[in-house]
Amino acid sequence: MESRLVPKVTSENGESQCKVVCAVLHSPVGKIEISGCETGLHEIKLPKMNVLPNSAGETRATCEVDAGPAPLPPPLQQCAAWLRAYFCEPALTLALPLPAFHHRLLQRASFTRQVLQTLMRDVKFGEAVSYKQLAALAGNGRAARAVGGAMRSNPIPIIIPCHRVIRSSGEAGSYGGGNLLKEWLLSHEKRHKEELAR
Structure with a gap:
C-alpha cells in the first residue's frame, strides 16, 4: 500500500x-x-x-x-x-471491526444515510437486493429512485455494499466502478459463500 x-x-x-x-x-x-x-x-x-x-x-x-x-x-x-x-x-x-466513517454524507440524518446504513446492516455477504426491496427495508417502499441516488452517492463502496443492489429483473444494473466490477464482486461473493456452505 x-x-x-x-x-x-x-x-x-x-x-x-x-x-x-x-x-x-x-x-x-x-x-x-x-x-x-x-x-x-x-x-x-x-x-x-x-x-x-x-x-x-x-x-x-x-x-x-x-x-x-x-x-x-x-x-x-x-x-x-x-x-x-x-x-x-x-x-x-x-470478525474484523469496521472503520469509523467520517464523510459529510454519513454525518447528517437523511434518507440516503438511512438507506446506506440499512444496506450495510441487512444485506449480507453473497446476498442481493433490488432497489425496491431496499427502499422498503429503509422504510419507504416507493423510493426506489431515491435508493438509486443513494447508491450513486455512496462514498464507501464495498464496505457499504452498493454492488449488492440489483434491478428487480435480476440484472446487475449500473455501478460506480463499472458493470464489469459489479459483476466480479457479486461473483466473488457467490463463489465464497458457496465454499463456506460446503
Whole structure:
C-alpha cells in the first residue's frame, strides 16, 4: 500500500477539519484508493475495470498489502485490513471491526444515510437486493429512485455494499466502478459463500 498526506479538508466557513491521508491498495481488481483521517474513513475510490482479473488462485496471490512509509491512521489501517480480508479470506470480515466513517454524507440524518446504513446492516455477504426491496427495508417502499441516488452517492463502496443492489429483473444494473466490477464482486461473493456452505 502506498500512502501520502494531502492538504487539510476545510469546511465551508474555512475552518480546518482534519488532515486527510490517502493510500492506494493493490487489489485483485486494480488499485483502490482510500482516504481518511484520525476520526474516520472518508472515501473508497474504485478502479474502472476493462477486463476481468485472472483465475481465483491468481486473485488470492494479489491480496498482499504493502506498508507505506508513513503510518496510516487507525481507520485506514482497519479499512485496509477489512478490504484485504474481503478479497482474500471473506469469512474473516465478520470478525474484523469496521472503520469509523467520517464523510459529510454519513454525518447528517437523511434518507440516503438511512438507506446506506440499512444496506450495510441487512444485506449480507453473497446476498442481493433490488432497489425496491431496499427502499422498503429503509422504510419507504416507493423510493426506489431515491435508493438509486443513494447508491450513486455512496462514498464507501464495498464496505457499504452498493454492488449488492440489483434491478428487480435480476440484472446487475449500473455501478460506480463499472458493470464489469459489479459483476466480479457479486461473483466473488457467490463463489465464497458457496465454499463456506460446503
